[in-house]
Amino acid sequence: MAQRHDPRLPILAERDLGKTPVIECKKLGIDFGGLTAVDDFNITVGQTEIAGLIGPNGAGKTTIFNLLTKVYLPTRGSMYLNGSDTRDMNTIAANRAGIARTFQNIRLFKELTVLENVLVGLHNKMSYKLPEAVLRLPSYWREERKTREKALDLLSIFDMQDLHGAKAGSLPYGSQRRLEIVRALATDPIILLLDEPAAGMNPSETGELMKNIIKIRDTFHIAVLLIEHDMHLVMNVCEVVGVLNYGRLIAKGSPKEIQDDPLVIEAYLGKKGET
Amino acid sequence: MKALTLKMPVRYAINTVLLALLLLAGSALLSAGVFGRAQTSVIMQIGVYIILAVSLNVATGYLGQLPLGHAGFMAVGAYAGAILWKALPEGSLSAVAGIIFGGITAAVFGLIIGIPALRLKGDYLAIITLGFGEIIRIAIVNLSGITGGAPGLKKIPKYSNFTLVYICVILTCVIIHMFMKSRHGRAILSIRENEIAAESCGVNTTYYKVMAFTASAFFAGIAGTLYAGNQGIIAPSEFGFLKSIDILVMVVLGGMGSMIGSIVSAAVLTALPLFLQSSLKGFNDYRMIIYSLLLILVMIFKPSGLFGTYDFSLSFLIEKLGVKKSAKGEKQDGAKA
Numbered sequence: 001m002a003q004r005h006d007p008r009l010p011i012l013a014e015r016d017l018g019k020t021p022v023i024e025c026k027k028l029g030i031d032f033g034g035l036t037a038v039d040d041f042n043i044t045v046g047q048t049e050i051a052g053l054i055g056p057n058g059a060g061k062t063t064i065f066n067l068l069t070k071v072y073l074p075t076r077g078s079m080y081l082n083g084s085d086t087r088d089m090n091t092i093a094a095n096r097a098g099i100a101r102t103f104q105n106i107r108l109f110k111e112l113t114v115l116e117n118v119l120v121g122l123h124n125k126m127s128y129k130l131p132e133a134v135l136r137l138p139s140y141w142r143e144e145r146k147t148r149e150k151a152l153d154l155l156s157i158f159d160m161q162d163l164h165g166a167k168a169g170s171l172p173y174g175s176q177r178r179l180e181i182v183r184a185l186a187t188d189p190i191i192l193l194l195d196e197p198a199a200g201m202n203p204s205e206t207g208e209l210m211k212n213i214i215k216i217r218d219t220f221h222i223a224v225l226l227i228e229h230d231m232h233l234v235m236n237v238c239e240v241v242g243v244l245n246y247g248r249l250i251a252k253g254s255p256k257e258i259q260d261d262p263l264v265i266e267a268y269l270g271k272k273g274e275t
Numbered sequence: 276m277k278a279l280t281l282k283m284p285v286r287y288a289i290n291t292v293l294l295a296l297l298l299l300a301g302s303a304l305l306s307a308g309v310f311g312r313a314q315t316s317v318i319m320q321i322g323v324y325i326i327l328a329v330s331l332n333v334a335t336g337y338l339g340q341l342p343l344g345h346a347g348f349m350a351v352g353a354y355a356g357a358i359l360w361k362a363l364p365e366g367s368l369s370a371v372a373g374i375i376f377g378g379i380t381a382a383v384f385g386l387i388i389g390i391p392a393l394r395l396k397g398d399y400l401a402i403i404t405l406g407f408g409e410i411i412r413i414a415i416v417n418l419s420g421i422t423g424g425a426p427g428l429k430k431i432p433k434y435s436n437f438t439l440v441y442i443c444v445i446l447t448c449v450i451i452h453m454f455m456k457s458r459h460g461r462a463i464l465s466i467r468e469n470e471i472a473a474e475s476c477g478v479n480t481t482y483y484k485v486m487a488f489t490a491s492a493f494f495a496g497i498a499g500t501l502y503a504g505n506q507g508i509i510a511p512s513e514f515g516f517l518k519s520i521d522i523l524v525m526v527v528l529g530g531m532g533s534m535i536g537s538i539v540s541a542a543v544l545t546a547l548p549l550f551l552q553s554s555l556k557g558f559n560d561y562r563m564i565i566y567s568l569l570l571i572l573v574m575i576f577k578p579s580g581l582f583g584t585y586d587f588s589l590s591f592l593i594e595k596l597g598v599k600k601s602a603k604g605e606k607q608d609g610a611k612a
């Protein structure tokens with residue numbers, strides 16, 4: 001964990017686009033049978049950048065997350081993670097290479113405790129072998145103690161450390177979403193993918209979440225790519241936004257530019273305004 | 276009110292002492308001749324089935340797969356162990372060697388089946404293990420030169436005494452417990468809970484599935500060897516599909532994912548039919564019907580099994596008692612692993 005961000009500095013000071021992008025997609029595309037879910041998808045996300053992906057339901061946003069995390073393999077195009085080709089990676093390798101994510105329809109380990117959920121995220125940070133565990137050798141105790149402390153530390157980002165013994169499935173909806181973020185962070189990523197993190201949250205929870213997304217980026221010095229329908233969140237947190245419609249990026253730019261783009265207004269914001 | 280939590284080393288000490296006392300008490304009762312020959316054999320069988328149920332629970336309850344060939348691994352262990360026993364000179368060292376050999380042979384079979392079956396997502400394991408159980412039985416019948424064929428393998432040294440079975444039961448339970456309360460165990464549970472999420476956390480799911488399945492086969496093999504050492508004669512017909520179902524019923528009734536559940540229901544479901552058999556003529560013919568009804572009742576009223584995923588340790592009893600005494604006292608937080 002790196003040092004804390006100085007709160008006096010403006011957020012944008014953290015941006016460092018001079019370095020290799022964390023993620024770079026080139027003409028990425030996937031078909032499901034006859035349906036082209038995503039096509040000609042090109043983006044770069046810089047180190048410590050907070051980027052947003054918006055678009056109407058069914059536009060292909062979650063599918064892009066599934067492509068980035070290798071849950072789906074692309075039909076076309078390529079993707080680079082911190083400069084290296086991800087062609088031969090599977091989901092596990094992608095995580096180890098630095099991609100962590102949350103899920104639109106929460107996928108927690110429901111029957112496990114909050115702490116255990118985070119400990120699974122920290123799985124690869126421990127190295128003791130099976131015999132060391134079964135014989136309860138000092139290395140087991142040492143690593144378990146250290147990792148447990150780290151897990152509680154991570155939970156404290158969302159002030160959830162006191163919930164550590166509760167079953168994950170018993171948490172209220174908002175806390176489940178926050179726990180998913182903590183579990184993803186535990187894998188020590190270089191980019192965090194958040195799929196509709198504010199869904200189901202009330203305005204005050206969303207406000208808290210917005211602060212925390214920025215805090216996470218500033219504390220861990222990682223990039224964040226998020227899918228969100230809450231425009232207030234997107235406009236205030238994201239430094240760059242991509243708009244997806246029918247599987248294609250129709251616009252890219254700063255929140256301000258996106259807001260004024262007639263194509264976007266027609267495809268997304270306009271639609272929203274009507275209903 | 277917070278529960279009293281004992282520090283881990285204290286827990287371990289308490290558990291060790293309690294288990295040693297149980298062993299001494301059991302041995303004393305047996306050597307005093309309290310139990311007849313048949314009853315002693317039943318006690319031995321209970322031990323064997325506890326190991327079978329607890330080991331199957333690793334693959335079903337913890338990993339969340341549905342293997343239908345546990346009796347196949349038991350058979351592999353029984354024959355491998357018994358054949359080695361017959362080849363070695365008599366002695367306690369040979370007894371231990373046979374048990375380990377039985378376990379390892381079964382584990383090798385588990386590995387061979389597990390790697391192809393568990394790499395695929397979905398319920399392939401059920402079908403493959405089902406086939407495995409049958410193939411093993413047929414192979415044993417046909418390899419009559421080594422296995423004695425359909426009539427069975429005879430004159431197996433009767434190594435399985437109370438102490439040996441007891442120690443194997445305890446070791447199995449303790450090893451599986453330590454295994455599950457570690458990063459490896461959590462990885463296995465995370466696969467049961469949500470495989471995609473586990474992968475997204477960087478958990479090597481195939482590796483851990485195969486690990487859990489192989490461990491499950493290993494202990495089934497040990498149970499098999501102990502079974503052979505208790506019976507003195509084993510035949511392939513004893514290790515059929517219905518035996519696998521018997522063991523599965525124990526796990527499901529006890530509560531998938533609960534070790535104590537597996538232990539209790541294995542003990543009850545082993546002892547009950549054996550006692551009923553002698554008093555109630557023809558009970559065995561209806562056993563499967565009764566099991567089915569029992570399962571349906573459990574599924575209706577308590578789908579998670581009698582114990583749910585609840586787990587238990589001996590020191591827990593003391594902690595429970597301690598709650599009342601130290602209701603006001605500040606608790607000590609041991610490193611809960």
Ligand SMILES: Nc1ncnc2c1ncn2[C@@H]1O[C@H](COP(=O)(O)OP(=O)(O)O)[C@@H](O)[C@H]1O
Pocket residue numbers: 032035037055056057058059060061062063064
């Ligand atoms: N596994 C799949 N098989 C078939 N179609 C899929 C699959 N996953 C997504 N799709 C389709 O891809 C399109 C985009 O879905 P999705 O990425 O979930 O949209 P969004 O997250 O933007 O709401 C939808 O039409 C959906 O039905």
Ligand SMILES: [Mg+2]
Pocket residue numbers: 061062063104
């Ligand atoms: Mg979606």
